[in-house]
Amino acid sequence: MLPSSGSTKNNKPPPQLTRFLVCGLGSLGQHCVAVLKDYGVAVSAIDLVLPQNWEIPELPNLLDDLVVGDCRQTSILEQVKIHECRSVLLVTNDERGNTEAAFAARLLNPHIRLILRSDKQNLNQLLSENLGNFVAFEPSQLSAAAFALAALDDQTLGYFNLEGQLLRVVKYQIKPGDRWCDRWWVYGLNTRNRRILSHTTNTAQLPKQFYEWEPEATVRAGDTIVYIEVAQLSSTAQPAKTHSTKQLPQAVSRTLKRHLQQQFSQFWQWMYQYQTRRVAVICGATVLTLLVGGTILFRWEYPIDWQTAFNATATLLLGGYGDLFGDIKPETPLSLGVQVFSLILALAGTAFIGVLYALLIEMLLTSRFHFRSRPPLPQQDHIVVIGLGRLSQRVATLLQEFKQSIVGISHTELDPGILPQMPLVVDNIANAFTKVHLENAKSAIVITEDDLENLEVGLMIHALNPQLGIVIHCYDQHFSDRVARLFPYAQVLCASALSAEVFAAAAFGENVLSLFHFNGTTVLVTEYIIAAGDTLNGLMLSEVAYGYGVVPLLYHHKHESARLMPAYETRLYVGDRLVVLATSHSLQRIERGELAPRHWQLRVEKVLYQDAIFDSANAIALISGCSLAIARQLMQNLPATLPQPLFYHQAQHLVHELSKVQVRAHLIQIVNND
Structure with missing residues (x-):
């Protein structure tokens, strides 16, 4: 989840300010300039x-002004016309310098929007509240989520949270026999x-924008569907299987059996991970067997209760042979077998107690090293992360949050x-590959400090697996x-390019909540608060969606509760x-x-029964956005064409x-429409 900007479109400076300033022309700064220029x-x-x-x-040719100097200095900021700037993007590698330059820019231009490169989250929150x-x-x-999701190598392209609901973006290839296959139009999956x-079909090229699909196309085997869903309500593309009343006990039995098998497997792996654990388990099992056997024997041989028999056996195992038999009177009948067994119990107990003491001493002596030791290397279905800089560490953290073995x-x-x-594994790359079970891994992420090294390592991995x-x-x-x-089997991402799109969007006042990669394109989860004069004000969601090529996910009117996947007939108003x-x-x-x-x-063309006129007029007015009077007039003069283009x-x-209300209609394409 990306941090909230604490500011939305209704906070931005007057729209006539169309100049933007980028401070720092490293990799991120250059990509920010390129994205901003695309905005014109x-x-x-x-x-x-x-x-x-x-x-x-x-x-260099894209820049309107380029000044060499310290962006913290007032004179330098004035050279680039800071008073005419709508936003300043401070993206140097010096966080302190970025903060100082932000203060200087705000003093010179009280309305300027500040976009800062900084990892100091607490300070950033305080500055947002005060400035x-x-x-x-x-x-x-910003970019770690894209790398982590790319490495999952499964159907999930994106995860993010809205209003406490987890949404995920899924890429699913239709298989023969799926409930959607040969039964549904694509439109019907909404x-x-x-x-x-x-x-897309098997032969179709992957689209770069939304709505580049045919609504009435039939879903076929081999087709690829990408969709977004509320994850807590549906976790897979396939329908959940239900069990009848007779099948329920069998299902419970199978579930319990699988659970017990899983628990036994985990215990077996835990025991064989270290030799001391195996010794401790064997000793414990032996002592328990002797304890049960001795209790039964003493209860069988002598007229004593079970508790007394248990206490006698435990005393012998703790080395109390003399305590138990030292005061036995001569007339007490003692069989030779019982005496021999009692002696074996005492000797075995002494030996196993010695082993227990040895294990405890070993644990105490090595505890200061064990608390720093890392878990053992996974054997299969793991993700290999190569290069552990700041970005890699963030990616690894996200993968662990996704419950992935890494x-x-x-x-x-x-x-x-x-x-x-x-x-x-701390070693050179070639040696490390022989230790991390690359042949059984799920995927690998290569993020070192050098592009050529990343490419070399990627080619090595492909050669090995x-x-x-x-x-x-x-x-x-x-x-x-x-x-x-050149190497289509690899997913190649540029962190600076991914992050630059978020910085640039923030420069226009947008609040970017998250991002993910979709068919080679970065998709931003963006929040708007509608203000007077906005290009979204007064539009229906269908106009916003199809006119601008976006997918509305959440609509919240100030006097109502927020709605996920809102109806496209909703109209936007200020606030x-x-x-x-x-x-x-x-x-x-x-x-x-x-x-x-x-x-x-x-x-x-035609209404199949008269009562449908009323319902169809309402549907036309609601979906097209025309007035109800125009819709009713249309339905009273059939056949007729709705004058409003769609x-x-x-x-x-x-x-x-x-068609649901028995009205026959079709589309007419407008030719040479300006």
């Missing part, structure tokens, strides 16, 4: 020393708790307090794109809260108010709803 705004930059090698070669119009991010926290994001590889020893529950999923980090976006095209899935391209269109053109019209998915939805 003026961008200035400040850096102490110009980069020797530009990661984005054309970047206002302020947000801080740490790049490793429910109150699910939204379709993408549908193992780390590092050139140097880590502090015991860093990821203490992660197994670690071609079936293994590989995630490679590259610092240079162009290098990353080339590697991704409403909206959370959407959006790409950077979609956010740019929202910022500029560039709605996609509407190329379709509704043609109503988006394709919106129009298909309307045709589908009209």
Whole structure:
């Protein structure tokens, strides 16, 4: 989950300010400039020393102003026209310098929005409360989720939380016999708790935007569906199996049997992990057997109760042979077998107590080392994390939160307090690969400090295990794109490029809650608070969704409870809260108010029965957004065409709803619509 900005669109400066300032032209700063320029705004930059090698070669030509100097100095900030800037992105590697520059910028421009690169969460929260119009991010926290999810190598593309509900993005390939296969249109898979994001066939190219799918296409085996759902309500694409009353006891029995087998397997692995544990278990089992056997024997041989027989046996095992038999009177009948067995109990008890003392002493002597020791290396279905810098550590932490088995590889020893529950191999890469059971691993993440080393390690892993999923980090976006095209079996991500999209969105006042990777595109979970003058104010959610290419996830009117997966017929007003899935391209269109053109019209041919006129008019007005009077007039003069143009998915939805009330209608494509 990404940190909240504490500020939304209604806090932003006047819209006429279209100049933005980037302080620091490292990898993150350069990508921030590139993303901002895609929004069509003026961008200035400040850096102490110009980069020797530009990661984005054309970047100097994209800048409107470039000043070499200290961004904390008033004179330098005035050179880049700080008074005309809407936002400043402080993304140098010096957190203290970023904070000082933020203070200087705010003193010169009281309305400027501050976007800070900083990992000091408590300070950032305090600054947000006191300064206002302020947000801080740490790049490793922004991009770590994308790396962790890419390494899972399963159906899950994204996880995030909204209003206490866990939502997940799932990629699922339809199999023969699935309940959806050959039975459903893609449109029909949308429910109150699910939204379709993408549908592709085996031969189709993966889309980069939402709604690039045919609503009335039939779901076939081999098709790939990407959808978002409320995870707590549905964890898989398949329907849950139900049991009849007769099957229930059998199901409970099978569940109990599996649970016992699992517990026994865990105990067996625990016992064989260390030799001392095996010795302790064997000794304990032997003593318990002797205790039970001795109790039964004494109860059988002598007229004593069970408690007395148990006490006699325990006394012998604790070395009390003399205490028990030293005062026995001669007339007491003692068989030779009982005496021999009693002596064996005493000797065995003495021996096992000695072993117990030895084990306790060993534990005491080695306890100061054991509390620092790491868990043993996993044998299978684990994720190998190579390179353990700040980003890698964050990725490993997320994987542990996802309950994944992981193992780390590092050139140097880590502090015991860093990821203490992660197994670690400290060695060179080649030797480490022979120890981490790479042949049985689920996937590998390569995040070292050098792009070429990341590529080399990735190629080594593929040579050792071609079936293994590989995630490679590259610092240079162009290098990353080339590697991704040449080696399609690897997922290649650039942390700076991922983080830059969040920084740029925040510069326009958007509150980015989370992000994930979708078909090679970064998708941002973005929150809006609708204000007067916003490009979203007054629109229906269908216009927002299809016009800007976003997926509405949550709608919250100030006097009502929040609704997940809201109906697209909802209209937005000032003060409403909206959370959407959006790409950077979609956010740019929202910022500029560039709605996609509407190329379709509704043609109503016939009503199968008169009572349907009333219901169909209501449906037309609700879904299309036209007035009820226009809809009723249309239905009274059939056949007729609705004059209001519609988006394709919106129009298909309307045709589908009209068919439910026995009204025949179809779509007409508008040619040369401006």
